[in-house]
Structures are given as structure tokens and as C-alpha cells.
Amino acid sequence: MSGVLAFEVARPVVLGVVQGAGVGLMAIGLVLIYKSSRVFNFAAGEFATVGAFGFYLTKSHVPFLVAALIGVLAALGTGLLTERLVIRPLANRPRVTLLVATAAVAIFVIAFQFLAGAQGKLFGAKALVSGNAFRLVGVFVSWQEIVIVVVLAASGAALAWFFGRTDLGLATLATSQEPTAARLMGIRLNRVAMLTWGLAGALGGVAGVLLPPLTQNFTPAFGTTDLLIPAFTAAVLGGMTSVPGAFVGGLVLGLVQNLTQFNVSSNRLPGAPSVAVLVVLVVVLVVRPTGILGREA
């Protein structure tokens, strides 16, 4: 009985939480940008890829934590550059123009990776902290997985506090809702935009540093190919305007995928986890169009 419980419930729950946490990290970055500027950021995946490259290309030359910091800073820099060179010049254009511009940023970064000779290559990614932390109901939980969950929880809490409790957070929200009035109140819009894009870049970088060790490797553009759509799904599930919602959306996504994958044989229903996610997404949007924790505004 305990074996069945471990296999069909406990293991997918643990994995779902861990994977959902990783997706949630990315989703928080998406929500951050959407919340502050109403832009769907298609470049978010490449923030993660840049973070991964920054980390894994330097980790053999500098201490591990320094390399991790370099990865996060590289992604942060990419976020800032995106804001300064692409978003700001297009700030007064329709939102769809900005959306396409972020997609162009992603394509540019991917093309740069290919031009640099990374196309088709695999890059090894060892865990920040190796080994299993504990075994619970037959489920092995690694230190890396614990780090991911803790970082996600901390990020979600910090951002929720930032938007809810600080003047700068309120200024960011005010900017997204009424930029003209915000400017009249003395809020410097460009600084707010830089802050949010930098934060989104840094969050992507954290995901890029933490997630590849789950499979021990990553490929160029993996942030876009492997993470972006799940992150968007999580953000929409949780509510595009809610940072805690992105957190919850990531967890729901991870749990639904894993519980389905473990309990519905692919031989009987190929692609069952994706179908399950689609069903949950549709149900949530029909019942609660703003997402699980999202609100209008």
C-alpha cells in the first residue's frame, strides 16, 4: 500500500512541487512585466538561457557562488538592455508592437547563441548542491530541488511584499495603471521600467542557474523551448496580475502534469499530461477568467 502511495501520489506531488517551483520562478518574471507594463514578455525564456550560460561558462573559472551571481547578473543585464534598447523606444506604441518586439529580442538572443557556435550543443549542468537531502515515502528529494523550492518561495514572498508594502512597489503598480497620473505624482517612469525589467531578468537568471541541474544539461534557447510556454501557462492559471498567483499557478501546473504522467499510461493516452493541463486551464479560465488569484487592474 505504501509503495502504491509513494508511486502514484507522493512521488508526483514532490516532483510537481519542485518542477512547478521552477516554472513559477519564470512565471513571476512574466507577471512582473505584465503587471508593470501590460506587456507579454516573450524574451523571458532567453533571460533564463543567458543566466544559464553566464553560470555554466564561468563556473570552472571562479567559485560556484560567484559563477551563479555572474549568471544572474548577466540575465539582469539582458533585461535592462531589453528595456533600454527595445521597450523604451517603443513605449508609446501599441502593446502588440511591444509583444512582437520582445519576441524579436528572444529571436536575436537565440541567433546570437547559434552564431557563437552553440547550435546543437549540450552543456553540462551539475547541481549547486549535490546529493539527496532525504527520502520520504519512497521519494528521494535532492538538495537542488529543495534550493529551487526555497528560492521560489522567497522570491514570491519578497515580490508580494514589494508590491504590497513598499512605495516603490505601489509606484510600479500606479505606473502600469495610469502612467500619466503617476508621472504627475513625481514617479519616474523610466526608472520604474528599468527596475521591473531588471528584476524580471534577474528572476529569469535565477531560473537559468537552478533548473538545468534537474536534467544535468541544457541546450541553447532552452528557456524559450522548454520553459516559456509552461511559464505562461502558470502565469495565466495563477492570474497575470498576481505574483502569488504565478507561484500557485506554477505549483498547480507541476502537480497536474506529474499526477497525470504517473497515473495515466502514455500507452493508453499519449500526451495525457498536456491534455490535463489544457483542461485545467480551460476550466479555470471559464470559472475564473482572471486566474486563480488574479484580479482586474
Add this chain to the structure above:
Amino acid sequence: MTPSRPAPAWPRRRLAPMLGLVAALVLAACGQKSGVHVAAGNGGAAGAGNGAAISAGDQGGPAAGTPGAAATGGAGAAGTGGAGAAGAGAGGGAAPAGGAAGGGATAAGAGAGGAGAAASATGAGDSTGVSNDTIAIGIHAPATGAGAPAPSFDQGKDKYFNFIGPTINGRTAKVFFEDDGYNPSQAVAACKKLVQVDHVFMLVGGGGTDQIVACAQYAASVGVPYVAEGVTEAGVNTLKSYFAESMSYKTQGTLLAQYIKRQGFSQVEMIRGNTQNFEDAHSGFITAAKSVGLQVARDDAVPKDADAQTMSSEAAQMCTLDARAGKVAVYPLMSPKLFINLAGAAAGQQCYPRYAGIGITLGLNVVAQALCPTGALKNGASFFSPFQGLDAVDQVDPDFHKAYPNGDDIGFALWGAEKLLTAQLKAAGRNLTRQGFVAAVQGKSFNTGVYPAVDFSQGHFGGTAVHVLKADCGRSQYVTEAQNARSF
């Protein structure tokens, strides 16, 4: 007071675009359905036709016929190629009227009665891609897209042909290479380019089941000979112009079950990429495993393009307590990318099963190089292969390192394939035609020392044995564990 809800309207407003989205997804998915791309390809090919290039053998006059008819009919123009032996339809087996159509115009007589019959090795037929001193060969392979980089496909594409020079009945082979991106649609596009733009004589598949099946079917539809490693049987066993140069996966499954049993395992897990083209390999192996007394502990499929998270979950499912204890062998039948993610994720969960399988690409050194540093293969990984590991090269063919000093295993795989192909081209004689090539290979055996001997007397699947490669993480490569094994 509760405001009245516009209840009847909103669900419909939302459901309509959702249904539209689902319909669009279904339509888009049709493009991924097995065979759809091939069907599309056929039409285009027939329209473009090879007819313009078909010249009825070296001595023959230009085939008449319309381009479309020639493409499927197999050029019935007899030319001077020996009376009644001439004929049509060998390659594609398509339009039985091809002979009659081709027999018109300048080509004299003979071809008319040959509908459906294979041309003799010396007879007339379609000699597209063959000149006085060269034979154009088209190779498609996954240089990208499989998750493991393989630029060596391009670099090693013609090392053997360059080494042997103009010794194929006085001709040298000129290779055209196209990256198929490990994608069947891209593979068909690549093969169409090779046939329609580069006007190759024949096509060679370099790896990847779905790509090989897609291109083999396309090649058959336009009457172009196609050779590749053996993969599935189901999609290609009726193609007259297709030759498998190694055992099919289904046949290898029987040997693999014996091999796993011999390694001392009583349980096996099979995890495959979810493609129709693995179905016969899947059912064949499960049957064989049970017949040798192996317990199939798990039998699962993953999406062919599964992401890293899906493979991480699959790894967790794979890593049962028995697998962690080393009691279970795992047979992965999937792309290198999926396998690297699967084994890597398992290693990330401190789980190191013993892997054993048959996929050609899983036994490439790039896979070992990706996985060895993670420790994922520390309990062993063995894969059946049509070519030996680099450790055995000097023993089986010292010329390889002379011709290609820094050649890798992909280079050696191509070397072996081209060596075997050379023997087959030679057998077709100086008067080389597509129909003649098919006729010359059919029913014959070839043994060149690198690939296990092939014997086409029983059909178009010629493989008779396998080599076994095992991961040697001390060298980050696969080494030869056994050669020319016919049973275990």
C-alpha cells in the same frame, strides 16, 4: 441586491474562441501525423518530376513521357539496353503504365512490355545523377535537432568515396549532404531537394527512424533507390526501392532481450518515444522479453518532443527501488535528446540504472560525452550498432584513420555505410541505372567488414548480425563489446 448576470452570453463568448483554438490545434497537429508530410511530398514530387533528368541509361536517348509520368513511372525508355529486359517501374513501383509511356518517342521499342518488371543490372532505365565519371549520392542525417550535436555527418560525408577515388566501375561518388534536423518533415524537404535540385542518383539515410521512414517513402514515390540502417519494418517493408543495411529494430529486439537476460537481469523497463514507427520495435521486444523469461517491469512512452520536465518525471517513474538497486535494465528507444534528459535527470535523482538498447544514435560518442560527466552511465550502457567503436577501427579497417586521421565515430559510421554502398554500386555494373541498382542488390549478399554482412535474399532487410557498443566513461566514448553477434 444582486446584479443580474449576463449568464447566457459569456460562456458562449469564451467558448467560441476556445473551440476555435482547439480546432486550430487539431488542424496543426494533422501536419505531424504520420504520413501526412509524405503524402504532401508525393504530390509535389510527381509534379516536379525527375523526368527531365531521366535518360534511359548511358546509351539511351532521352525518355519521352511527361515529367510527372516519368517521376512515378520509372522511365520506361529502353534505349539500347537490351531488349525485353528493359522496363519500368522498378523504383517506385508506381505507375504501371510508365513503361509504355516512356517507351515512346526516341527510345526504340523494347520498353513497352516491361511494366512493373525490374530492369536487369545491365538494362536501361533511369540514370539520373550518373555521369561518365561521377555518381551523385544524397545523404540526409540529423546534424542538428537530435539533441546531440553531430557536425561530423557533414565533415565525414565523403571521406570513403574520396579515399577510393574513381573505382566504382570507373566512377567516383559525389556526395550531397542535407541536415534533416531530426524532423520527418524537414527530412522529406531535404530529400526532395536532393532529388529535385541536386539530381542525385540515390538517397542514403544517416539515422533517425521517423526521418528514414519519411524519406524512404518519398524516395519510393519517385522511384529513387534508398538505403539506410534498419529501423522500423512497418512503414517501409513494401517499398521496392528501400534497402535496410542492418537489422530492423524489431529483429534486434529479440537479440536485445537475450542480451539483457545474459547480463543477469530478470526485469526490464522499456521507455520509447511516442511514434508510430516504434510500434513494431516495441511489440517485438515485449514479446521477445517475455519469451526469454524477462519480467517487463515497466512499459511506457514519452512524447517524441518531450521537454526536460517531462523527462525528469519519467526518470522518477523509471527509478523504482528495484531500478535503484540495479535489478532492472532499462531499454530506451528514443532520440538522443530525450535519452540524455532521461538519464541525466535520473542521475540528478541519484539513480543509475543499467541501460541497454538498439538505437543507432544513442550509441554515438556525443551521447557518452554528454552523460559520462553526470555519472548517469556508471552502471553501464550498451547499444547495438551497425558499426564498431573507434577502438576497433584499426582492426577492422585501418584505411579509415589513414583517410580521416581525426575521424570520429560518426565519420566511421558513414565510412562503413559508404563502403557497403560501394560494393552494391559496383554490383550494379558500369551501366548504372536506378532500376539496375535495385535489381543488383536484391537477392545478393555483401560483406565489407565494417557493417555486419547483409543478405537481401529474403527481402529488403539485409542485416544478419549486430555489433555491441558499451559506454566507457574513462574515455567518454563507446567501445566495442561484441562484433557480428547473431545471438546471445
